[in-house]
Amino acid sequence: MTETTQNAGEAPGEQAVEERRISDYPTREGRFGVYGGAYVPETLVFALEELIETYRSIRENEQFWAELRELLRTWVGRPTPLYGANGLTRHIRSRSGKDKGAKIWLKREDLAHTGAHKINNALGQAMLAVKMGKTRIIAETGAGQHGVATATACAHLGLACDIYMGSEDARRQKLNVVRMQMLGARVIEVDSGSRTLKDATNEAMRDWMGSVETTHYIIGSVVGPHPFPAIVREFQSVIGREAMAQSLRAMGQMPDVIVACVGGGSNAAGIFYPMIEEEIRMIGVEAGGESSDAGRHAAPLSLGSPGILHGSMSYVLQDESGQTSEAHSCSAGLDYPGVGPEHSFWKDQGRVEYCAVTDQQALDAFLLLSRTEGIVPALETSHAIAKAVELAGEESKDANILVNLSGRGDKDVEEALRLMGGEVKPSEMRRVQRNRRKDKKRDGDRNAGKSQPDGKES
Amino acid sequence: MSSNDEASDMMNESTDAPVEVTTDAIDREHEPSVVAPPEAAEPEAAAPCATEPPVVSENRIDRVFAGLRAEGKRALMPFVCADHPSPASTVSVIEAVDAAGASVIEIGIPFSDPIADGPVIAAAMHEALVAGSTPESVFESVRSVRDRVQAGLVAMVSVSIVQRIGEETFIRRAASAGFDGFIFPDCPLDEASDLSRRAADAGLTSTLLISTTTSAERAERIAKACTGFVYLVTRAGITGEQADAPDIGARVTKLREWTDLPIACGFGISTADHVRAVVEYADAAIVGSALVRRVNEAAASGRDASAAAGAFVRELAGGLE
Ligand SMILES: Cc1ncc(COP(=O)(O)O)c(C=O)c1O
Numbered sequence: 001m002t003e004t005t006q007n008a009g010e011a012p013g014e015q016a017v018e019e020r021r022i023s024d025y026p027t028r029e030g031r032f033g034v035y036g037g038a039y040v041p042e043t044l045v046f047a048l049e050e051l052i053e054t055y056r057s058i059r060e061n062e063q064f065w066a067e068l069r070e071l072l073r074t075w076v077g078r079p080t081p082l083y084g085a086n087g088l089t090r091h092i093r094s095r096s097g098k099d100k101g102a103k104i105w106l107k108r109e110d111l112a113h114t115g116a117h118k119i120n121n122a123l124g125q126a127m128l129a130v131k132m133g134k135t136r137i138i139a140e141t142g143a144g145q146h147g148v149a150t151a152t153a154c155a156h157l158g159l160a161c162d163i164y165m166g167s168e169d170a171r172r173q174k175l176n177v178v179r180m181q182m183l184g185a186r187v188i189e190v191d192s193g194s195r196t197l198k199d200a201t202n203e204a205m206r207d208w209m210g211s212v213e214t215t216h217y218i219i220g221s222v223v224g225p226h227p228f229p230a231i232v233r234e235f236q237s238v239i240g241r242e243a244m245a246q247s248l249r250a251m252g253q254m255p256d257v258i259v260a261c262v263g264g265g266s267n268a269a270g271i272f273y274p275m276i277e278e279e280i281r282m283i284g285v286e287a288g289g290e291s292s293d294a295g296r297h298a299a300p301l302s303l304g305s306p307g308i309l310h311g312s313m314s315y316v317l318q319d320e321s322g323q324t325s326e327a328h329s330c331s332a333g334l335d336y337p338g339v340g341p342e343h344s345f346w347k348d349q350g351r352v353e354y355c356a357v358t359d360q361q362a363l364d365a366f367l368l369l370s371r372t373e374g375i376v377p378a379l380e381t382s383h384a385i386a387k388a389v390e391l392a393g394e395e396s397k398d399a400n401i402l403v404n405l406s407g408r409g410d411k412d413v414e415e416a417l418r419l420m421g422g423e424v425k426p427s428e429m430r431r432v433q434r435n436r437r438k439d440k441k442r443d444g445d446r447n448a449g450k451s452q453p454d455g456k457e458s
Numbered sequence: 459m460s461s462n463d464e465a466s467d468m469m470n471e472s473t474d475a476p477v478e479v480t481t482d483a484i485d486r487e488h489e490p491s492v493v494a495p496p497e498a499a500e501p502e503a504a505a506p507c508a509t510e511p512p513v514v515s516e517n518r519i520d521r522v523f524a525g526l527r528a529e530g531k532r533a534l535m536p537f538v539c540a541d542h543p544s545p546a547s548t549v550s551v552i553e554a555v556d557a558a559g560a561s562v563i564e565i566g567i568p569f570s571d572p573i574a575d576g577p578v579i580a581a582a583m584h585e586a587l588v589a590g591s592t593p594e595s596v597f598e599s600v601r602s603v604r605d606r607v608q609a610g611l612v613a614m615v616s617v618s619i620v621q622r623i624g625e626e627t628f629i630r631r632a633a634s635a636g637f638d639g640f641i642f643p644d645c646p647l648d649e650a651s652d653l654s655r656r657a658a659d660a661g662l663t664s665t666l667l668i669s670t671t672t673s674a675e676r677a678e679r680i681a682k683a684c685t686g687f688v689y690l691v692t693r694a695g696i697t698g699e700q701a702d703a704p705d706i707g708a709r710v711t712k713l714r715e716w717t718d719l720p721i722a723c724g725f726g727i728s729t730a731d732h733v734r735a736v737v738e739y740a741d742a743a744i745v746g747s748a749l750v751r752r753v754n755e756a757a758a759s760g761r762d763a764s765a766a767a768g769a770f771v772r773e774l775a776g777g778l779e
Binding site (some may be wrong): 029037038039040041042043045046047192193198202205206209210212213307308309310311313318320321322323324 | 569570571572573574575576577580581584587592593594616617618619620621622623643644645646648649666667668669670671672673676680691694695696
């Protein structure tokens with residue numbers, strides 16, 4: 001039985017139900033409890049079975065993992081640092097009650113090549129495609145981060161690359177379109193449906209229906225039919241494995257809380273999964289958008305219900321007859337009506353808490369981190385920051401909150417400016433700096449002789 | 459039986475295939491208003507099909523195929539997108555297609571994310587949804603047209619819709635509306651037997667797709683999970699018109715080793731010649747995008763969509779002769 005688990009990252013059949021831990025999913029059938037599965041047209045079954053086979057065989061292939069590790073180190077820039085966010089922590093403490101204000105730590109995926117965690121999956125799957133003898137890659141992209149990561153991996157490995165992108169998103173993220181083209185990829189704009197990520201995903205699947213023999217589809221998150229959620233989780237788990245070791249070194253213990261934003265859920269799964277059996281509070285933050293009204297948010301776990309989208313059963317935003325609803329978020333990477341099936345499972349199991357943060361709260365956090373740390377986070381990531389800041393204010397000073405800083409915000413500067421009404425307000429920053437000087441003086445008086453909380457540690 | 463064959467053949471030769479007459483739905487005798495002269499003249503020839511001993515199913519699709527087989531005939535199975543080009547047109551399009559020679563009509567229930575469909579059908583579904591189509595509106599149309607058409611009516615529906623409404627509820631509503639069967643294009647094989655059993659309990663057939671990429675072992679299992687007929691996809695890829703007729707002879711022959719069910723072929727079948735090539739081996743030819751495009755063009759130019767649908771299906775029916 002352990003053998004099966006090791007072989008395929010899957011738990012054995014139903015007979016083992018009682019012994020199965022939460023980390024032992026998916027089952028051989030690709031189920032996380034009732035979630036997951038593979039609801040796809042028959043033509044794709046062949047490709048998925050081939051993928052399952054290859055994935056099983058490479059799990060035991062030491063050489064594959066050695067090659068991947070080496071590329072992650074020299075080409076992606078891993079391990080990414082764990083950074084003690086003292087500036088942000090001080091800011092929080094200056095506004096919270098006595099003995100409150102947990103310390104915030106950031107797992108710096110923004111420092112990975114191409115500026116987000118997406119490259120971990122794109123590179124891993126592109127190497128998998130090479131192993132399967134495929135010569136062409138397709139992918140969907142919303143904001144363009146997964147598209148850029150995929151185009152980058154394909155350029156490195158010499159694979160042809162076609163990226164599907166909703167025409168509405170292509171317009172909003174022009175810079176990433178050009179970036180992908182410069183990396184040698186073809187960007188195919190999708191005009192069907194709502195012209196965003198959901199429709200780009202449909203189009204990529206349609207392409208794959210007719211090209212399965214030569215083409216691999218690199219899905220961008222822990223979504224889609226089995227075995228994609230398991231494979232993407234595997235390639236993203238490098239985040240959590242590193243963070244666990246780094247936490248033990250820097251904090252001397254596991255973090256008390258881990259916070260990550262959830263679009264499809266890959267950066268969250270990547271940091272949660274390796275520590276899912278530990279006694280750590282975990283919080284996934286969805287995009288609350290403008291309001292909880294239908295069509296104004298992108299929070300299926302918080303506000304949706306179970307249904308089938310893009311080949312798997314999971315929480316989804318659907319109307320009462322099963323039609324996928326429109327989603328909305330200021331961050332294109334979270335603007336998706338579905339979510340990975342494992343998150344649905346973790347939610348129902350009570351293992352991970354899920355909540356939603358609004359566009360405005362995310363925007364505030366975007367500025368706050370920029371100004372207290374000199375780190376401009378992606379708007380996606382800003383959702384996690386907002387939740388962590390709120391939580392840190394309530395938790396004791398001794399607590400450690402780990403946030404997955406899934407990506408950098410350069411791509412979002414224009415959108416953020418637009419959301420701020422075309423003008424960046426300066427006052428907040430000044431006040432933060434004044435507080436910081438005061439804090440420093442106070443801390444200095446109190447902790448005379450003791451070393452300050454550290455900076456970059458890894 | 460043979461006399462009935464002769465009668466039908468003679469009829470096909472002697473006339474220029476007037477529409478009502480080429481529809482070989484075998485329960486025509488229950489519908490006096492549309493009884494066609496040759497059959498009316500030989501009631502005893504048609505009777506055995508409908509009154510054959512217990513083996514014969516009550517299900518209309520089973521009866522349609524049994525009747526055609528008995529006559530050595532093949533079926534045309536047009537696909538129409540419900541509530542397209544407008545919600546009001548569903549009924550008239552179904553009637554026109556039925557009258558033009560369809561034995562079974564596949565009625566696509568519009569879905570927001572039809573990943574097996576090409577641009578023509580995907581756009582039709584999107585437009586229908588924008589115009590307010592729901593499974594309930596499709597059921598309403600089917601309910602009102604059911605008694606006026608001969609053809610078997612099959613709902614092509616994503617499991618996303620079935621799951622959301624609830625398997626039991628969905629099947630019950632479809633049955634009460636007058637549907638005769640289902641095609642579930644994205645149902646996993648391990649869940650199909652459950653759906654199939656529930657459909658059978660309600661008296662409806664349940665069909666899954668077999669693709670060009672399906673292994674032999676799996677094709678056999680899929681065929682066994684189907685009732686009514688098996689849907690053989692002619693090519694890898696999505697729905698959409700093709701220039702060439704698909705080459706399906708070997709695959710159909712192989713499939714017949716595993717199933718006695720009628721085999722219907724679809725994806726890319728676009729002309730009467732394609733239909734002819736397909737029914738040389740298969741029991742039925744499914745035509746989707748080519749028909750939906752005609753409906754689109756008619757609607758766009760202000761012509762009667764149902765007349766255009768009828769005319770095209772009549773043309774396709776030429777491939778059955
Ligand atoms: C920086 C960043 N974070 C998070 C996400 C959301 O994806 P996931 O939930 O799969 O991590 C994206 C998606 O584009 C992203 O670019």
